[in-house]
Amino acid sequence: MRNRLLWLSLLVVVISFGLVEFIGDLAITEHRVTQVAVLGAFLRLSAVVIVTMFVVSSTVRELQDKTLEMILAMPIHRSSYYLGKLTGFIQVSAIIATIFSAMLLLYASADQVMLWGISLFFELILVVALGLVMLFTFNQIPAALTGVFVIYAASRSATSIYLMAKYPIISHTTISQKFMDGFVELLTWLLPDLHRFTQTEWLAHGTGSFSLLMPVIGQALIYLTLLSAVALFDFYRKNF
Amino acid sequence: MIRHYIEKDRPLRDVPIAVIVMLVVALAIQLFWHSQQEPIVAKAEDLPRPMSPRAYVMSSFGEPVAAAKILNLWLQAFDNQPGISIPLHSLDYDVVTDWLDTILELDPRGHYPMLVAARVYGSVSVDEKQREMMDYIFYKFNEDPNKHWRWLAHAVITAKHELKDMQLALKYAHALAEKATGENVPYWARDMKIIVLEDMGEVAAAKILVGGLIASGEITDPYELNFLENKIHTLEEKMTKIRQDVDK
Numbered sequence A: 001m002r003n004r005l006l007w008l009s010l011l012v013v014v015i016s017f018g019l020v021e022f023i024g025d026l027a028i029t030e031h032r033v034t035q036v037a038v039l040g041a042f043l044r045l046s047a048v049v050i051v052t053m054f055v056v057s058s059t060v061r062e063l064q065d066k067t068l069e070m071i072l073a074m075p076i077h078r079s080s081y082y083l084g085k086l087t088g089f090i091q092v093s094a095i096i097a098t099i100f101s102a103m104l105l106l107y108a109s110a111d112q113v114m115l116w117g118i119s120l121f122f123e124l125i126l127v128v129a130l131g132l133v134m135l136f137t138f139n140q141i142p143a144a145l146t147g148v149f150v151i152y153a154a155s156r157s158a159t160s161i162y163l164m165a166k167y168p169i170i171s172h173t174t175i176s177q178k179f180m181d182g183f184v185e186l187l188t189w190l191l192p193d194l195h196r197f198t199q200t201e202w203l204a205h206g207t208g209s210f211s212l213l214m215p216v217i218g219q220a221l222i223y224l225t226l227l228s229a230v231a232l233f234d235f236y237r238k239n240f
Numbered sequence B: 001m002i003r004h005y006i007e008k009d010r011p012l013r014d015v016p017i018a019v020i021v022m023l024v025v026a027l028a029i030q031l032f033w034h035s036q037q038e039p040i041v042a043k044a045e046d047l048p049r050p051m052s053p054r055a056y057v058m059s060s061f062g063e064p065v066a067a068a069k070i071l072n073l074w075l076q077a078f079d080n081q082p083g084i085s086i087p088l089h090s091l092d093y094d095v096v097t098d099w100l101d102t103i104l105e106l107d108p109r110g111h112y113p114m115l116v117a118a119r120v121y122g123s124v125s126v127d128e129k130q131r132e133m134m135d136y137i138f139y140k141f142n143e144d145p146n147k148h149w150r151w152l153a154h155a156v157i158t159a160k161h162e163l164k165d166m167q168l169a170l171k172y173a174h175a176l177a178e179k180a181t182g183e184n185v186p187y188w189a190r191d192m193k194i195i196v197l198e199d200m201g202e203v204a205a206a207k208i209l210v211g212g213l214i215a216s217g218e219i220t221d222p223y224e225l226n227f228l229e230n231k232i233h234t235l236e237e238k239m240t241k242i243r244q245d246v247d248k
Helices: A005-026 A031-064 A067-073 A078-104 A110-138 A141-166 A175-190 A200-205 A210-237 B002-007 B017-036 B053-059 B064-076 B093-106 B112-119 B127-143 B145-162 B166-179 B192-199 B203-216 B222-247
Strands: none
Touching (some): A005 A078, A031 A078, A031 A110, A031 A200, A067 A078, A078 A110, A078 A210, A141 A175, A210 B017, B053 B064, B093 B127, B112 B127, B112 B145, B127 B145, B127 B166, B145 B166, B145 B192, B166 B192, B192 B203, B192 B222, B203 B222
């Protein structure tokens, strides 16, 4: 509450409500589908931005006002500190996913909103872990935010980039192009499959199902473990 | 400097073994997970219908011309979707013309939509689709002949040489002669009807048309007059040849 995170989330809900009602007036046909598609995409992106800003700014404050040094001077493991932060931010993610999903109930069926909300929650967990990794690495807000958004955007678009590289319109055989193709393929192996997460199509066309949610949860848990390991590796080596 | 960056962190031995094991295992699981996913396959998407021009104006923060230019590029590249190339003729031309209309409404001074109609979508190898696009150009020409004359001139050429439909070429050339009367329209465009008639073997009709044009006094450009007089001469030669062939 001190960060006014809840108020910010509610403000986004109010703005998105106004935006979506306005868009509803513009749509000639598929009125409800247009509204829910725009709302879903807007809320997903807003949730990612809000959570990233919150994780990075609040953790950086602990670094700057020496709270972290004070905590680390106590007889607790660095991993305990990390897991404590992670758990707290996961709870914040759950609250934001719940608020935004509740907003969607006005426009889409409850079962699809539930799937969307659960998927958003797991997507936000990855964003939280990524935010912590970037912050432990860079120690600065601009660099950490840029790192999170670049990796997030790459994870969302890696599939399209991979397809464009694998099936080029004009075939190429140069070494540089082959190197880039290999690099892009490597990215798809190392980045999470975020294109499967929180799909607007579920809300717009009711195509979501629990079977689609299983790979999302599986990928989120695996990648959360990987990011946590990276964060802990970096955190244990940091001098404060 | 480099030494500072290497030594500013604590040594690797300070990282617990459990964390290193977790890192390696998690990376291995991520790679295994990715290998177990369905292969990524390119899927073609249908061209959707455009929204209203107003919606694009709003979503571009009141920049209709910028929105038109971006939509031009998006539409032009639609046949190249990630990992797949759709033949232009497999697009729904009814939807394509809706997009072209929308873009023209956003930027009425732009020629881009008419250019792609004539030279991109109108140059496919499927007659039916080509005719559809030529009809669209003819329709737009009738809305503003002095603005869109060059695209209808292109349609005349397409009808004559690609569709091999001389009647259609004549129809377009006739419209050019009748409606594109602005000063900006060059004489070669207005006089295309003569050439089409000549190619159709209607030499006498072409000669009457040329003679009528000269006699009307509307043509004052010396180059155009010269062109028409030469054309009369050529047509007379052709007519003489035809008569001689008939007499034989």
